[in-house]
Amino acid sequence: MIVSTNWLSEYVDLPKSLDELTERLTLTGLNLEGVETVGDDTGVDLEVTSNRPDCLGHVGVAREIAVLWEKELKIPTAKPQAAGQPVSALALVAIEAPQLCSRYTARVIKGVKIGPSPEWLANRLRTLGIAVINNVVDATNYVMMECGQPLHAFDFAKLNGGAIIVRESQPGEKFTAINHQEYELPAGTCVIADAKRAVALAGVMGGADSEVSDATVDLLIESADFDCMSVRSTARALNLHSPSSYRFERGVDPEGIDWASRRCCELILELAGGQLCDGVLDEGSERPARPEIKLRFEQLPRVLGIEVPKPAVRKILTDLGCEETHECDHCVKVIPPSWRADLTREIDLIEEVARIHGYEQIPEDAGVRMAASTRTRSDRVLEKVRGVMVAAGLNEALTLSAVEASWCDAFRPWTNAEPLAASTPVLRGANCLRQSLVPSLLTARRHNEKLSNPEIELFEIAKVYLPQSGDELPAERRVLSATSGRGFFEAKGVVESVVAAVAPAARIAIEPAELPLLDPARQATVRLGDAVLGVLGELSESGREQFELRGPATVFELDLELLIEAAELRPIAQPLSPYPPVSRDLNIVVDEAVRWSAVEETARTAGGELVESIAYQETYRDEQRLGVGKKSLLFGVQLRSAAGTLTSEQADAVRDRIVVALGKSVGGALRA
Incomplete structure (x- = not known):
């Protein structure tokens, strides 16, 4: 933001030394970029940070100077x-897209x-580097650089029906800007239209069809507030940036819109004559x-280390434009000014006090009391998860959130919706927000294979971005993903270890899955209660070819938000039984469709509190001995009692209960 010292001096008395002015402004947040004599x-x-759009005009910078040097601020009254006749009899303003334009004002000068x-x-x-056009256009630019509020002047005679309609662009709608370039507008673009066509891109640039020319006699002056994200999206999509879009992207003073309109009309009447119609739309x-x-x-010395x-404190806040509503011995309450949208919290006010009081007033050895902080539930769970993954021999990886569209198509465990795409790729072709971490880790695996690294065991904890309906922001889900050269059962053991470390009482269930990237016989959906925790499986041959992998690979991805919700973070000690365990092996014949998870759950429930652990051993298939569509599952059950040593009869009774329960639930029978 370039400011003119001659211009600033109209609003506030400047220090005699330019060095003093620029040094003090730098210390308060307006860094000096350069000085040029014109x-x-x-x-x-001056470098103006994005949270201070109020300083994108001379009045805003003058306000800072007035506060710092305790000078009077002189702002034109704009009356x-x-x-002329009532403006309502000549023109019409309608906002059909209120989500894109919160306010629109129009005045007519004939x-x-x-x-x-x-x-x-x-x-x-010229001092600001702005081209000089004519008295009307220059007046709109002058007021924009004066207060930071963009304005636009339409040739009123070129507006069909005298109408101004703020709406979204129509499919395939084209628009010719004042740079005489034609643009095809993306869907949802906010445009200013008359009764027939778009005449301006809201907040970005006016149109060639309604621009002011030497033949212009009547004007319609626009002063409005457009949605920041809409203006930013339009400017970037069309690569059409302007001083107006720069200011709208950062936000304008909602209570300065009418002042800017009046100030602009006042200047035009002075420079170009004419008659202002009565009223405003x-x-x-x-x-x-x-x-x-x-x-x-009391927060000032705690944060700054000094007493103010x-x-x-009260004078600084009121000088900055805050309205004081309460004051007592221990606090002050204020309402921030409309031009300071960045003031929303107590710490923001503390920063303002420090900035104006002077950071140089804080000694280098000022003592600031430290307050102990507590880790969030999420932080504690993630620490446990990382500990388990590292102990299992995996290394943490970090990959980009933007991926190629083909990667999203390759693996979709959470959604089938199309990924969100960015207009500017982060890397060549990487323009989609990822919906899974697995493709990124498999690409890292391929890179390590090419470098002949012998062990490639990777995991990552990051967010995936799942599109929502309508214009809602995507759901950002934190997940744990891993790729390993080990087999399905080893990876399943890592998943079980993660769950056991975070939620010891929780039990996971394994159910069938159908993911094209994975081997049909070695993939599964992992459930935690009634919710899907994640997926697990070995890559199929075609999956390895798709990611150009030479060796076998197993992957899994878990929903960490679900784990965080189920986490048991308070350690609970339980006495260990002093008595020895008793083991029993069972060989149960079941139908081919029966899954091990159903057998394990039934056995655990039937065995009751005496069951300490259940260990799967093997699956056996033989049509001649077992029958068609049958298999036998061999597993061991370890029993232990806290009251005494179990006898063989007691252990056999538990085994028999398990066999009976398996016969009722899954049709299992003890193999002879």
Whole structure:
């Protein structure tokens, strides 16, 4: 943001030394980028951070100077004289896309005479590096650089029906901007239209069909508030950036919109003559009340390390434009000004006090009391998960969130919706937000294979982005994903270890899955209660070919949000039984369709509290001995009692209960 010292001096008395001015502004957040002399004026280039759009105009910078040097701020009153017919009889404003435009104001000036701008105005624009066009266009640019509110002047005679309609673009709609380039507008683009066609891109650029020319006699002056994201999306999609879009992307002062409109009309009447029609067309929604913020005086020394006198604190906040609503011995409550949307919390007010009071007032050895912080539930769970994964021999990886579209198609464990795509790829072809970490890890695996690394055991904890219906932001789900050179059962053991470490009482269930990337016989859906925890499986031959892998690979992906919800973070000690265990092996014949998880759950339930563990051993198939469509499952059950040593009769009774329960639930029979 380049500011003119001659221009600034109209609003506030400047320090005599330019170095003093720029140094103090730098210390308070407006970093000096450069200084250039233009004629008898000086242009000062200041870096304005994105949270301070109020300083994208001379009035905002002058306000900072007035507070820092305790000077009077002089802002023009902007009271143009209206003498024409009512504007409502000439023009119409309608907002058909209120989510893209919260407020739109329009005034009409009739009988202007287009001509060159006076030297004083032209020189100020030249100091800022802005091209001089004519007295009307220059007036809109002047006011924008004065207060930071973009404006636009339409040739009123070129607006069909005298209508201004704020709407979304129509499918395939084309628009010719004032740079005389034609653009095909993306769906949902916010446009300003008349009764027949689009005449401006809202917040970005006006149209060639309605621009002010030497033949213009009547004007319609626009001053509005457009949605930041809409303006940013339009400017980037069309690669059409402007000083207006730069300001709308950061937000404008909602209560400065009408002042900018009046100020612009006042200048045009002075420079181009004409007659201002009575009234203003002001459409839009009610502006929400600004929230009250409480600042506790005791927080200042806790955060800054120094005491700031209470009267000084109150004066700083009121000088910045805050409205004081309460003051007592321990706190002050204020409502921030409309131009400071960045002030929303107590810590924001503390920063403002420190900034204006002067960071140089804080000694280097100032003591700031440290307060102990506690880790969140999520942090504690992730620490446990990482510990298990590292103990299992896996290394943590870090991959990009943007991937190729083909990667999203390759593995879809969470959604079948099309991935969200960015207009500008992070890397060549990587323009989609990933819906799974598995493709990224498999690509890392391929890279390690090419480097002949002998062991490639990787895991990653990151977010995936799942599209929602309508215009909602994507669901950001944190997941744990891994790729290993070990087999299905080893990977399943790692999954069980993760669950056991985080939620010891929880039991996972294994169910069939149908993912094209994985081997049909060695893939599964992992459930935790009634919810899907994740997926697990070995890559099929075609899956390995798809990712150009030479060796076998197993993958799994788990929903960490579900694990965090089920986590048991308070350690509970239980006494160990002093008595020895008793083991029994069972060989159960079941139908081919019966899964081990159903057998294990039934056996555990039937055995009751005496069952300490159940261990799968093997599956045996023989049509001649077992019958067609049958298999036998061999597993061991370890029993232990806390009350005494189990006898053989007691252990056999538990075994028999298990056999009976398996016969009822899954049709199992003890193999002879």
